[in-house]
Amino acid sequence: MKNFIKWSKRIGLGLITLIVLLLLVGFVFERISRNDAEKINPDGSFAEVGDHRLHYFKKGNGGPTVVFETALDPGGHLQWYNIQQELPTSYTSFSYDRAGILWSDRGHNPKSGEEIAGELHLLLEKANVPKPYILVGHSFGGTLVRFFVNKYPEDVAGVILVDSQCPNDKKYLSPKLFKMVNQGLPEGFLKFANNFGLVRLVFKNMFPKNKQYQHQNAIMPALLYKSAEAVFEEQDQMRSIKKEASKIHSFGSIPLYVLTAEDQKRYDSFIKDGKLKSEMINAWTKMQKDFLILSTNSKQILVPNSGHYLNQEQPKVIENAINDMIKEIIAPQ
Known part of the structure; x- marks a missing residue:
């Protein structure tokens, strides 16, 4: 013994x-x-926004300007990088890194929907991109877009929601499922792990491992240490941002496209319980359809062979939607 x-x-x-x-x-x-x-040299340019600089990536020189808003994601503008390469340069496409993400400074403004919209609006002014703006928001970015439309409706020509998050999802989900899908990342552990390079392992599969995403796979992991901190902060503010966003009920008659992923297997790795998975699919379908109420000029585009990250799995659908909206907006002129 x-x-x-x-x-x-x-x-x-x-x-x-x-x-x-x-x-x-x-x-x-x-x-x-x-x-x-x-x-590492930045992809794009910088502009002063209050007490800090934000990094943006711009293609094209004409109007209108397509403005991309990213999900709760350390990849920032990189999620739209390939799509921007494919869009015509006859109009402008504009992606950026929110405060603290990739090359953007954190600054001191709070991470609220109002402040994020204000920073983006000032950034667009400083970058001298043509108005009006077509806003493209993916997931959490779709929630943030609401604040911009609500605050600066005169500058917005159209909105494209890409499998957008629903800010009032609580009314669509059972308590058990709501808790599951809103539990977020294990922030305490990841903040500790970020000091020892372990966070890089958690986010290592953000982009596909092929040549098309070689640039993203080189940049995102290298700058992840600072981007992760901003993502954790945005996650901390998620509840209050969603609460405020749910009060924004109308875009008026601003053209709205709702792009909705429909791959029935997209929740397989996340939800193991078959009953809960079925509930999630049905609830998501209802949320996406209800987005159409936001505008009197709206339509839904169903994407059957895609999961949540349409910008990676079905980028052509997003490109086509943008080009169609451009035609719709400039046709009356």
């Missing part, structure tokens, strides 16, 4: 030593990686 206890203590001490050593190696590796990341 004494020998067993002695060897147990030795094994335990050895494991602790190994863990400490691995954490130390991870800490050193993370600091070297962050130093190297600071040397």
